[in-house]
Amino acid sequence: MAELTIHGLHKRFGPVEVLRGIDLKVSSGEFAVLVGPSGCGKSTLLRTIAGLEDIDRGTIEIDGREVNDVRPRDRDIAMVFQNYALYPYMNVSDNIAFGLRARRTPEAETQRRVRSAAELLGIGGLLERYPRHLSGGQRQRVAIGRAIVRNPKLFLFDEPLSNLDAQLRDEMRSEIKRLHQDLAATMIYVTHDQIEAMTLADRIVLMNSGQIEQVGAPLDLYDRPATRFVAGFLGSPKINLLQGRLVANGRSLAFEASDGTSLALPAALAAAAHAHVDRSVTLGVRPQHIGEASGIAGRNEVTLRTAIELVQPTGSRTYVTARLADAAVVAETDAHAALKPGATIDLAFDMGHAILIDPESGKVFAHGLAE
């Protein structure tokens, strides 16, 4: 268990600055997930923590000790790689024991720890096998086993599930979450998959082009994104973003789309938006906050009649794409609603969950959900 502190970290590869001033603190026992689109620098950040990349500026501290110039082997970390990185010429037992033997752990102790790690991961029966005889999921279990036997201060995961098929990925994801609960260790996990980030993280560190965009608990980031980028990255299907203007209607405010469609803003949203009246804004509403109107208008609800363009059932929910002004809007409806493309639908917008974004800066300046 350890605490990680990063200050003003910069890293460049030739002319490209891949990390541009990272400040991050991960507390002891926390599960932090670094997430972002490919090329955002999340893997590089993880590799600088491991010591596999040098840094140009800033400091990295593990448990208060600056490790900038400490070799990877002396940082007391364990790392799990995307392609497992198992030694093909060693059997499972030797693979798991590799780190312990490299640190000259007594053989009896090594054996004991290898066996208990293997039991914990359900690969006790595979110890004599070679990696080429294992399935992808088994290989990743061995790779995780190799990390946990060392009992390191810090666990680093670099997209460990990306090479697995969807079903195995779900299974291993819960396994990793369970492992974190059992070991109560500090873990830093890199992924480009927002579902993995949401389900695993105590705290999500969302990165974009070499900088941290926002840090927070998964639901915090989801409900109260700080920027247009965060709002768009988390959530599937993506948040609906509508371009328009903010207009004043006496004392209340409304969002007006290009075709004149008006959506009244509830008080909480309007309170933070007064400075933007008569200016162009972007309205963000998640698909699950737009549904088929039930006839009884709820609080903060605005209803609009529009035409259905596309219907996508997923089994649990059905996603309906409809047209609003010049934008396509995705709404989440009941799985068994009888909806056909071309038909009209009354969509209810829950403006209590909407956000308003300044199109110039990309910053969210008003949240429907109060802090």
Add this chain to the structure above:
Amino acid sequence: MNARRRLALPLRYAAAIAFTLFFIFPVYWLFIISFKTPAEIFSYPPVWYPKSIQFANYWVLFKDGDAFTVWNSLVLASISTLIAMVLGTMCAYSLVRFRTGGENLAVWIISQRLMPPIAIIFPIFLLYVWLGWVDTYHGLIILYTAFSLPYVIWMMRGYIEEVPIELEESALVDGCTRWEVLWKVVFPMVRAGLFATAVFTFVFAWNDFIFALVLTRTEVITYTVQVTHYFGGQSNFWAKIAAMSVLGTVPIFLAVATMQRFLVRGISMGAVKG
């Protein structure tokens, strides 16, 4: 169609056997001469197979000390191969992982191999006279090592490039130093390539003639140079030539036979990616 097929197979076998005989015969002839008596060697029509195997030709080589030249070859080839493999693998690792010398150093190194030995042998001879290295083990070992290094570096560079870097990084994080990574991860991963390269390096030094001819006198004569001593102005000592050649061939046979498993894998390993 079927009839043609039935004919084709025996024809193919016949062709294969004919080719094999054609290429095997000189080797057979070399071996068989080494076991013949002088009378059998020069008889006409030729003796295709001797009545009895006799070892007198070999016995002479050992009695006169000529066979010691095979030992010289063995010492020179083994030690220079060992040094070239150790240094060359380290250089190759540095080229691959630390990008030493940028993009061009590796090509520059292999280009050393393009120089014909005859073009540099006389300057080297003069240098060695000045250093007092003519007719010494270390003189030839250093020269063979220098000549093998570019080849070893080039080959090992290709093999090392195929080692997934995550294996090394994982070992670094797990507690290994760079040297331990080289020893515990890189060497096992490139084992087949290592053996294949070593065999070819060994064969180069073993078969060398020109360097040994110019740079040896009496002490470290190699078997290739020794064989030429048997070609005389008056007559050629075919029995000795054959016996010495067999002594020079057998170690290579053994080396290739024992390493065959690695050789095939090692050679094809490099084939996939250059």
